[in-house]
Amino acid sequence: MAKIGNIDLGDFPLLLAPMEDVSDPPFRAVCKEGGADLMYTEFISSEGLIRDAVKSRQKLDIFEYERPIGIQLFGGDIGNMVQSAEIAAAVNPDLIDINYGCPVKAVACKGAGAALLQDIPKMVKMTEEIVKCTSLPVTVKTRLGWDDNSKNIVEVAERLQDIGIKALTVHGRTRVQMYKGSADWTLIARIKENPRMHIPIFGNGDIDSPQKALEYKNKYGVDGIMIGRAAIGYPWIFNEVKQYLKHGERPLPPDVAERIRVTKKHLDFSIRWKGDRLGIFEMRRHYTNYFKGMPDFKPYRTRLVEADNESEVNTILDEVSEKYAGIMVPTER
Incomplete structure (x- = not known):
């Protein structure tokens, strides 16, 4: 049973990834109907929230039927991230998620997103301060590392758990890979195999069919799976995965x-x-x-x-x- 704080997500939850310019309320509405168990907002700039930017504020819109729903934040300044977490908590989401995985230059070059993979002490400190400032569960989404020479996610997972995060989602690529090549879930499995880890570990990357979801569930032992690009234009994938996991059969595609x-x-x-x-x-x-x-x-x-x-x-x-x-x-x- 996967739980984030007091949020019960069931035996093997399917999460909708927080995709920029995609995971807005209209898209989340059809994914919720399609079977998503936990959804996230698009990632929101901490600086934008503090400046009261209209676009950033609008991304805080959440609706009761979406629950459980998490607000995802990104930024490179610890003080701004803490302040933005307090702003986000005021709209009463179910959790706060921190983005340490976005690889795009516009984010990483500002010291945010995946850039924190180059400064693990700062990542840990930022996370710790956000955990301290809110009573909501705090979760993290990140990648394996910055590049092939810094795949330190197993150590990072321990350190983040130790300062109080309630779940961790790992995309099986490095920042340098961007979205190219195949996602490597072997290190995600090593996190799950670590006897010190007790929080839910969710895998992300390349899940585009019910068959692959079952294969990765069995092979890597994750507590749940996050689905991103495969849900765009196909929100039915969540219920298809659930039926396949339960019955071993994929339902007919939507007509x-x-x-x-x-x-x-x-x-x-x-x-x-x-x-x-x-x-x-x-x-x-x-x-x-x-x-x-x-x-x-x-x-x-x-x-x-x-x-x-x-x-x-x-x-x-x-x-x-x-x-x-x-x-x-x-x-x-």
Whole structure:
């Protein structure tokens, strides 16, 4: 049974990764329906929260049906991170998560995200101060190390546990790898095998099918799995994994009618949360993934990304429903 503080997540929870410009409330809504057990906000800049930046503040929006939900923060200054954790705690999430894994230059070059993998004492001190400042459970998401010569995650996991974090998620790549190559879960398994470790350890990286989820569960012994890119346009993956783990069978993939229903739900929430213009614009990145594998879909995709109002998008989606009625979409993504 995986527990983060007093939060009971069940036997083998599936977590939605905190993806920038993806894991917003509209996307989280369809992933929650799709079976995600624990979700996180997009990562939020500590400096942005302190400056009261509109975009950063908006990312604090959470809803009761999302629970349990964690707010993820990143930053390079300990004082600012503590202050931002206090701001985040005020909106009453279930936990605070610290990002020590984001590899992009805009974050790492400011001494935040994966940059802390080059300064473990500072990482530990920052985490300790955040743990002290809030009564909420504090968790961490990080990577194996900065590069192949500094894969120190087994030691880091012990030190973070010792100063009070309640769970650890590890992406099986170094910062230098970015998102290239294959994720290496062997060090994640070594954390789990360490008799000193007693907090939940979640694995992240390359989980894109129920079969792989079961394989990695059995092979690496993690307490749960975090799913990121595989959920984009396919929020059904969480329930598919659950059914496969329980029964050894993968359910039929969602048919066209189900894909359109969820796309419309996502679009409607996107518009209600962001407004007409931005809600329409930011949904455009999702259409290719929602309809991946459908034959000769390119003309519809082009029309969907060019549509500038909800009525027009829904009209196109209704055409898609009629055009592809009864067609089975391939399972492989």
